[in-house]
Structures are given as structure tokens and as C-alpha cells.
Amino acid sequence: MVTEEFEGVTAELVVGAARSHGHRNVVYAGDLSRAEALLREMVRPHDLVVTLGAGDVARLGDRLLSSLSGART
Secondary structure, three states: OOOOOOOOOOHHHHHHHHHHOOOOOOOOOOOHHHHHHHHHHHOOOOOOOOOOOOHHHHHHHHHHHHHHHHHOO
């Protein structure tokens, strides 16, 4: 696997840039478990959740769907 890093670019910097362009509901979670917990609090029926990133974030959608399905049964 090839990993590229952009010197000086952090997740916090990306979040700040998104907010500065009017996207007020942007949150930095820090890790997959925290992201799942935040989304469980935020997501409502009929919402669309899009994940974007590399590495472990690819598993977030499945984890969220599984935990939300279990919470609603």
C-alpha cells in the first residue's frame, strides 16, 4: 500500500478549512470508535451518511449500520 503524506496538513487543519468555507457541522472525531459514537448521536432515520478517507474509515459505514440496526430492533 502506498501512503502519501502532505507535510503540515492535519485532520484538524482540514476541519478548520471546511468550517471556514461555511460547513459548520464538521467534526473531528480522532478515531473510529469516537466517529461511530458521534454519528450514532447525530444520525436520524432517512439520513445519508458518507464517509471519506483512507484506512480504517472504510470500516466505519459497516460498523455504524450494524450498531444502528441493533439499536432499532
